[in-house]
Amino acid sequence: MNLSELQRLADEDLMPRIAAKDPLAFEVFYDRHGGAAFSLAYRIVGNRQAAEDVTQEALISIWRSGARFDRARGSVRAWTLGIVRNRAIDLLRRDSGRAPKLALDSEELLEKRPADELTEVEALRRETAREVRGALSDLPDEQSRVIRLAFFGGFSHSEIAQMLNEPLGTIKGRMRLGMDKIRASLAEGVYE
Amino acid sequence: MSGHPSRDDLAAFAIGGLDEREQRSVAEHLEGCDRCAAEMRERLAPAVAVLAESVEQVEPPDSLRESVMATVHQEAAAESPLAEGARSDAEAPARRGWRAWTPAVLMRPAVGVAALALVVAGLIGYVVADGDEATTETVPLAESPAGVGGNLVVDRDSATLHMHGMGQLPEGDVYQVWVADSAGVQPSAAFVPHEDGTATAAVPEAAGDVTEVMITHERRAGQEQPSLERTVFGAKL
Ligand SMILES: [Zn+2]
Numbered sequence: 001m002n003l004s005e006l007q008r009l010a011d012e013d014l015m016p017r018i019a020a021k022d023p024l025a026f027e028v029f030y031d032r033h034g035g036a037a038f039s040l041a042y043r044i045v046g047n048r049q050a051a052e053d054v055t056q057e058a059l060i061s062i063w064r065s066g067a068r069f070d071r072a073r074g075s076v077r078a079w080t081l082g083i084v085r086n087r088a089i090d091l092l093r094r095d096s097g098r099a100p101k102l103a104l105d106s107e108e109l110l111e112k113r114p115a116d117e118l119t120e121v122e123a124l125r126r127e128t129a130r131e132v133r134g135a136l137s138d139l140p141d142e143q144s145r146v147i148r149l150a151f152f153g154g155f156s157h158s159e160i161a162q163m164l165n166e167p168l169g170t171i172k173g174r175m176r177l178g179m180d181k182i183r184a185s186l187a188e189g190v191y192e
Numbered sequence: 193m194s195g196h197p198s199r200d201d202l203a204a205f206a207i208g209g210l211d212e213r214e215q216r217s218v219a220e221h222l223e224g225c226d227r228c229a230a231e232m233r234e235r236l237a238p239a240v241a242v243l244a245e246s247v248e249q250v251e252p253p254d255s256l257r258e259s260v261m262a263t264v265h266q267e268a269a270a271e272s273p274l275a276e277g278a279r280s281d282a283e284a285p286a287r288r289g290w291r292a293w294t295p296a297v298l299m300r301p302a303v304g305v306a307a308l309a310l311v312v313a314g315l316i317g318y319v320v321a322d323g324d325e326a327t328t329e330t331v332p333l334a335e336s337p338a339g340v341g342g343n344l345v346v347d348r349d350s351a352t353l354h355m356h357g358m359g360q361l362p363e364g365d366v367y368q369v370w371v372a373d374s375a376g377v378q379p380s381a382a383f384v385p386h387e388d389g390t391a392t393a394a395v396p397e398a399a400g401d402v403t404e405v406m407i408t409h410e411r412r413a414g415q416e417q418p419s420l421e422r423t424v425f426g427a428k429l
Contacts (some may be wrong), residue, residue: 020269021271022268023264023265023268026264027261027264030257030260030261034256034260035249035250035251035252036244036245036249036254036255037252038251038256039247039248039249039250039252040244040245040248042245042247043247043248048253052197052252052253052255052256055252055256055418056256056259056260059260060260060263060264061289063263063264063267064267072233073229073232073233073237074238074241075241076232077241078237078238078240078241078244081241081244081245081294082240082244084244085208086208089208100291101337123402125425133361134246135242135246136243136246138427146209147207147209147243150204150207150208150209151207151208151240151243152211152247154208155209156209156210156211156212156215157204157210157211158211159207160197160209165280171204171209172198172200172203172204172209173200175200175203175204175207175209175226176199176202176203176204179203179206179207179236179239179240180203182239182243183235183236183238183239184244186238186239186242
């Protein structure tokens with residue numbers, strides 16, 4: 001299959017060709033998603049070199065494991081950005097001395113250090129970087145804030161509760177309200 | 193977790209906002225629960241995608257595309273069964289702990305052996321002084337019960353393994369030579385035998401102070417550890 005034929009394939013039909021190790025198919029994939037992947041990584045890690053490293057790692061892991069894409073779990077785009085997000089958060093957590101989330105066992109979890117080891121400036125940066133498409137800016141501050149801290153900052157709800165000096169148990173509720181509103185706006189076609 | 197996670201938990205899970213243990217337990221629940229998996233897929237995942245795309249879009253550097261595509265092309269080429277050597281080359285720099293070794297299949301025709309079996313330096317076995325120009329050491333390797341045996345011909349800085357009785361291999365598989373010295377085991381040449389079961393392979397690692405030579409059957413060249421359960425030959429020197 002040549003380049004222009006590959007370019008006409010939907011993402012979901014491109015993935016089996018990537019799983020079959022067709023480099024041209026991956027080039028098409030890169031041209032569709034590389035920019036969004038890099039932008040997300042950059043938003044999370046905050047510098048271009050680290051963003052480049054994270055994006056490269058994530059994309060290569062997709063190239064190597066393209067067969068693992070499962071269309072029952074969502075779009076190729078969302079799957080890809082999820083991988084980028086997790087890689088970027090792992091880097092943040094490594095750099096700030098927090099263990100990567102998925103590598104912790106329960107013993108380590110009990111000893112997990114609180115988020116206040118991070119400087120407030122750093123936490124603030126992760127919270128306030130610019131979102132241009134409005135998904136978060138339409139939300140009440142208390143909802144957008146906790147969503148930003150979790151999704152872009154890699155903080156758990158209990159870390160956020162401690163950081164914001166709020167009772168444990170309130171944060172998840174705000175996350176849910178915020179996500180419900182984004183979902184509702186999506187249904188209205190606001191972001192499409 | 194008893195019962196389904198709450199909607200709060202699912203939303204927090206979707207943005208990676210649970211504590212480690214909770215995050216894991218919801219992930220496990222989703223594997224087996226269609227109802228919660230549908231909630232994730234239909235309602236939450238699209239909202240998360242919006243979030244991921246809400247960030248300011250910045251142009252990635254050209255170097256990103258170049259380095260990603262370079263790796264992709266290299267690995268796609270290495271998928272070809274004819275490119276085992278290329279793949280081993282690509283991986284070699286990552287193999288710390290091994291001394292330099294010979295990744296590619298180094299087959300030399302048997303007629304060339306006399307020319308390879310060169311000069312000097314006695315270690316083990318017996319030394320054959322061949323006139324005044326060539327001293328090589330030929331170490332006989334005792335034949336195994338299965339009829340596999342051969343010689344190791346050593347000179348100062350090279351060594352060549354001559355084997356007989358080697359069974360034929362499935363396409364793509366190789367025999368891998370391993371040599372052991374006081375520092376441990378390291379891989380040497382990989383080879384495929386001739387139709388008559390003989391094989392000749394350059395094994396420069398065996399020119400040193402080697403105590404043992406072993407051959408395993410491997411699914412591909414470039415393994416870092418021998419598949420001991422598929423050892424076809426071993427000899428102490
Ligand atoms: Zn459930």
